[in-house]
Structures are given as C-alpha cells and as structure tokens.
Amino acid sequence: MLRGQRLGCLSIRKGGSVDTHVEAVLAELAALEDPRMRQVNERHGDDHGVNLTKLRGVAKARGTDHDLALRLWATDDTAARLVAILISRPKSFEASELDSMIREARAVKVHDWLVNYVVKKGPHAEELRVAWLDDPDPVVASAGWALTADVVAKRPELVDLPGLLRTIDAEMKAAPDREQWEMNSTLAAIGIHHPALRPQAIEIGERLEVLKDYPTPPGCTSPFAPIWIGEIVRRQSAG
Structure with missing residues (x-):
C-alpha cells in the first residue's frame, strides 16, 4: 500500500x-x-x-x-x-x-x-495498479482491477494473463460488488484481446455466472463476460 x-x-x-x-x-x-x-x-x-x-x-x-x-x-x-x-x-x-x-x-x-481521466493518463498508473490490486479496501482494489483491465488490452507484457485468470476464477464470485465488477471487466478484456485464452475466459464466465442476470437496456451489451466477449469479437470481425 x-x-x-x-x-x-x-x-x-x-x-x-x-x-x-x-x-x-x-x-x-x-x-x-x-x-x-x-x-x-x-x-x-x-x-x-x-x-x-x-x-x-x-x-x-x-x-x-x-x-x-x-x-x-x-x-x-x-x-x-x-x-x-x-x-x-x-x-x-x-x-x-x-x-x-x-x-x-x-x-x-x-x-x-x-x-480513467487522471490515473490512466499520468506517469504513476502501473505503480498504483500494482499497489492497489491487493489493497484490503475493496473500493481501492477495484481501481487496481480497472487499471489491470486497461493493461490487459494495451500492455499485456506487464501482467501474467494465466495468473490473472486463476485469481479471477478463485475470487470473483465472492468479491464485493465494485471489485467484482472490475474483475469481470478484466476477464472480458482477456477474452476479447487474447484469442488463445478466450475459451478459458468464456468458460470461467459461464461457470461463475457473475452478472449473468444484470439488467441491460435495449441496444446495450450485457456485462456478463461470455456475452460481452462474444459481442465485441463479433463486431471486430465484422469491421
């Protein structure tokens, strides 16, 4: 910390x-x-x-x-x-x-x-990401996971992707709401940006069922990771 x-x-x-x-x-x-x-x-x-x-x-x-x-x-x-x-x-x-x-x-x-508007744009994002991920305050930890989702997409060499999947698999289901939301975002980011790990990410999402029943307005993409991953990959392929 x-x-x-x-x-x-x-x-x-x-x-x-x-x-x-x-x-x-x-x-x-x-x-x-x-x-x-x-x-x-x-x-x-x-x-x-x-x-x-x-x-x-x-x-x-x-x-x-x-x-x-x-x-x-x-x-x-x-x-x-x-x-x-x-x-x-x-x-x-x-x-x-x-x-x-x-x-x-x-x-x-x-x-x-x-x-999103300050930490990600400043020079301390990676230092803070690492410090916050394991913070005992789940709201602070959620910031670490939000930064991790961004790193997964943009600088994956900084993280252990299989290790993240293991942590998400073990901890996301019981995590507090805000921390769970960002862990789920990281899971989706791994599935979207890393095809070799996509089946595993989808399988974890399907098994844990986190946010499966989250109310989603018409025209919006569900935050349920398997749906989220599938929809974004479909759009990327179509584009």
Missing part, C-alpha cells in the same frame, strides 16, 4: 480571504442542481444532482487549472470533485496524492473518473 499524506478537506479560504474562484464554481453547480436527477444518481452511489453535460460545461469554462482543481477537490463536494478531475493536469500529481484521493473518492462517478 502506498503511504502519503491525505489531502483532507481544506477551507475554501485562500490566503485568509474567501476563495472566490471556488465559490463561483460551487455557486454554478448549486444553480444546476436537479432534485430528480439527484434521486436517480443516489441510487447509483453518486450524491449530486447535476447533469454531467452541464457539469462538463462548467469545467470547460475554466480550462486546465491544476491549482483550482486541488482546491475544488478539497471541498469534499462530489460535483466539485468531478469538475476538479476535468480541469486537473494528470501528470502533475504525485503517486501519494493519487493514493490519498482514491481513498477519499467514495462516490462511484468520482472514483471512475479519477481512475
């Missing part, structure tokens, strides 16, 4: 005066709050009610501003943290900062964006 100082929740006062830039962002986000959207988001583990397209507009108006991103993150407000991720400079974070942030990112969308 990486050890670093936690960022904590800082005041929105800067240099003894009110941080007007942070307050302006918070005010814009408050004006965009939709109680009905908050209800929907809260069912998915996200405690905010701001339309993400509009939230991206708030971020776009600021451009890249890493210092403001750090101050917005410190507010501990979910919508503000999403803006912070969008305006941050991924390569400017230290590994210890990202380790602290992933432990603070309990909202699902914040966690997902932090991994």
Whole structure:
C-alpha cells in the first residue's frame, strides 16, 4: 500500500480571504442542481444532482487549472470533485496524492473518473495498479482491477494473463460488488484481446455466472463476460 499524506478537506479560504474562484464554481453547480436527477444518481452511489453535460460545461469554462482543481477537490463536494478531475493536469500529481484521493473518492462517478481521466493518463498508473490490486479496501482494489483491465488490452507484457485468470476464477464470485465488477471487466478484456485464452475466459464466465442476470437496456451489451466477449469479437470481425 502506498503511504502519503491525505489531502483532507481544506477551507475554501485562500490566503485568509474567501476563495472566490471556488465559490463561483460551487455557486454554478448549486444553480444546476436537479432534485430528480439527484434521486436517480443516489441510487447509483453518486450524491449530486447535476447533469454531467452541464457539469462538463462548467469545467470547460475554466480550462486546465491544476491549482483550482486541488482546491475544488478539497471541498469534499462530489460535483466539485468531478469538475476538479476535468480541469486537473494528470501528470502533475504525485503517486501519494493519487493514493490519498482514491481513498477519499467514495462516490462511484468520482472514483471512475479519477481512475480513467487522471490515473490512466499520468506517469504513476502501473505503480498504483500494482499497489492497489491487493489493497484490503475493496473500493481501492477495484481501481487496481480497472487499471489491470486497461493493461490487459494495451500492455499485456506487464501482467501474467494465466495468473490473472486463476485469481479471477478463485475470487470473483465472492468479491464485493465494485471489485467484482472490475474483475469481470478484466476477464472480458482477456477474452476479447487474447484469442488463445478466450475459451478459458468464456468458460470461467459461464461457470461463475457473475452478472449473468444484470439488467441491460435495449441496444446495450450485457456485462456478463461470455456475452460481452462474444459481442465485441463479433463486431471486430465484422469491421
């Protein structure tokens, strides 16, 4: 586990005066709050009610501003943290900062964006992937598995693919929900990108039946690994 100082929740006062830039962002986000959207988001583990397209507009108006991103993150407000991720400079974070942030990112969308928009684009992704995979906190471990799925697709020489399949086979069925989801993503990535291991990946998915009954909207691909693998491979062959 990486050890670093936690960022904590800082005041929105800067240099003894009110941080007007942070307050302006918070005010814009408050004006965009939709109680009905908050209800929907809260069912998915996200405690905010701001339309993400509009939230991206708030971020776009600021451009890249890493210092403001750090101050917005410190507010501990979910919508503000999403803006912070969008305006941050991924390569400017230290590994210890990202380790602290992933432990603070309990909202699902914040966690997902932090991994995909910041960690994957920075220089510490592999170091953090290895550190997080075996973390006792399943939410942190899920970030390690999300990074592993990406490595399986893009840099498979960094991982032991048969070893990953053995771990998934032994642990995915009983894993906590968020960790299970990313382990399943890794299983699907192995089946999609590595034809020699595809039959084994499909067999594991069929036997464990993880996410087999997950409700999938029309037009979307089921996250059940055997279906997911088959559909993506079919599309690749057709293309």
